[in-house]
Amino acid sequence: MLAVVSTCHVANRASNKRAVNESDSFLSDPARPRGDHDTAMSTLNIRAASSRWVDDHGECLYRYALVRVRKPEVAEDLVQETLLAAVRGYEKFGGRSSERSWLVGILKNKIVDHFRKLGRETSFTDMEFLSDEFSEKFVSVGFWNHDLGPHEWRPEPDEVMHRVEFWQVMRDCLSKLPEKVRDVFTMREMDGVPSKEICAILSITDSNLWVMLHRARMALRECLEMNWFDTPAGGTV
Amino acid sequence: MPGEPYNPSPIGNPSVLARRNWWQTMFVKFIGKHTPKCHEMVRILSQSMDEPMPLMTRIKKRLHFLICCWCQRYEEQLHYIHETARQFPEHAGEVSNVPFPPDVKERIKQKLADQIR
Numbered sequence: 001m002l003a004v005v006s007t008c009h010v011a012n013r014a015s016n017k018r019a020v021n022e023s024d025s026f027l028s029d030p031a032r033p034r035g036d037h038d039t040a041m042s043t044l045n046i047r048a049a050s051s052r053w054v055d056d057h058g059e060c061l062y063r064y065a066l067v068r069v070r071k072p073e074v075a076e077d078l079v080q081e082t083l084l085a086a087v088r089g090y091e092k093f094g095g096r097s098s099e100r101s102w103l104v105g106i107l108k109n110k111i112v113d114h115f116r117k118l119g120r121e122t123s124f125t126d127m128e129f130l131s132d133e134f135s136e137k138f139v140s141v142g143f144w145n146h147d148l149g150p151h152e153w154r155p156e157p158d159e160v161m162h163r164v165e166f167w168q169v170m171r172d173c174l175s176k177l178p179e180k181v182r183d184v185f186t187m188r189e190m191d192g193v194p195s196k197e198i199c200a201i202l203s204i205t206d207s208n209l210w211v212m213l214h215r216a217r218m219a220l221r222e223c224l225e226m227n228w229f230d231t232p233a234g235g236t237v
Numbered sequence: 238m239p240g241e242p243y244n245p246s247p248i249g250n251p252s253v254l255a256r257r258n259w260w261q262t263m264f265v266k267f268i269g270k271h272t273p274k275c276h277e278m279v280r281i282l283s284q285s286m287d288e289p290m291p292l293m294t295r296i297k298k299r300l301h302f303l304i305c306c307w308c309q310r311y312e313e314q315l316h317y318i319h320e321t322a323r324q325f326p327e328h329a330g331e332v333s334n335v336p337f338p339p340d341v342k343e344r345i346k347q348k349l350a351d352q353i354r
Binding site: 043046047050051054055058059060061062063064066067076079080083084087088100101104107108138139140141142143144146149150151152153155164166167168170171185186188189190191192195209210213214217218220221224225 | 245275328331
């Protein structure tokens, strides 16, 4: 039933012609006032769908929230808020993306809101990590030490994307970053928050943000190379 | 290397320009002198992931890549990390086996049902 609803929404957006052809179906014509019967049907649909979301996507949402906020009770609340928002915004979800990406997208916003609320409590104390210039990688005049420079990666994009091991290596590498640096990196690269906004949310300066992102990327690159690309699984060797 | 300035692009270096003849040596020295050193370049490459860079910086970057395949690789790898990190959340279910507590599941289902009523 849900599939019918989403397909019809898509049809509406994609092609008016088709929508006219299908106007005998009550779901394909949003202008038509809904009777009691329709409302009851759609309530049932949403209820069934939302319960299925918890079963199908709850675990993924919960685990991602946990990676980000680290506290189980906060992660649980975030998942709940996400799904409540999904129910409220269900009408707007036109099946343009997969259900999983739609729900993850809502969760990302909830996580950013969570950090926004924490905002000023954030302080940056990982000076040791931030002052590490990875200097052994460079010769004294500032060029790469050719023996230690980046190796060539041979990613197999489509395949790698679906390899559980790769995501586990990435998670392990992330967990090695100092907490605050990881928060900044994940907000920028995973949640896709613009850098200006991150500065506002965490009350830090542009240059502070760039230093943290630079160090995070350098460390993560190094870690992925050592633990994935230079291993038989990663394809470089 | 006391006495002789460091050679950023020696023969055998897989970069485009690698001092294979007199002309290339001149180019390598010129580019090495007038573009940021790798140590600075990696910082610029990271920053360019977050905001647009001035034209001059982008030109210097391109020139630098001619003598330094390592910085070029570094940039490609930053883009790769950017692309994959973006997809991480949807794969978060696969990275750990922390269970989603069944009682929480039920509680959320109940909340959702209340909301829909």
